[in-house]
Amino acid sequence: MNIIxxxxxxxxxxxxxxxxxxxxxxxxxxxxxxxxxxxxxGHLTSREAGSVGGQMVKKMIxxxxxxx
Numbered sequence: 287m288n289i290i291x292x293x294x295x296x297x298x299x300x301x302x303x304x305x306x307x308x309x310x311x312x313x314x315x316x317x318x319x320x321x322x323x324x325x326x327x328g329h330l331t332s333r334e335a336g337s338v339g340g341q342m343v344k345k346m347i348x349x350x351x352x353x354x
Contacts, residue, residue: 310342310345310346311338311342314338314341314342314345315338317341318337318338318341320334320335320337320338322338
């Protein structure tokens with residue numbers, strides 16, 4: 287995820303909505319042992335990036351199901 291792009295290309299209102307998703311991304315990357323940094327993360331393999339994304343989706347689905 288390129289956070290610099292998110293902060294420079296979206297409005298302030300959208301940034302408020304995006305900020306929690308970015309925090310989830312960093313927390314999830316630590317949980318799965320992926321070295322995610324702010325800015326460009328070209329050093330990540332597809333497997334590493336996919337594991338972070340997959341865990342984030344899993345957490346979002348669990349959160350949605352809890353709130354039903």
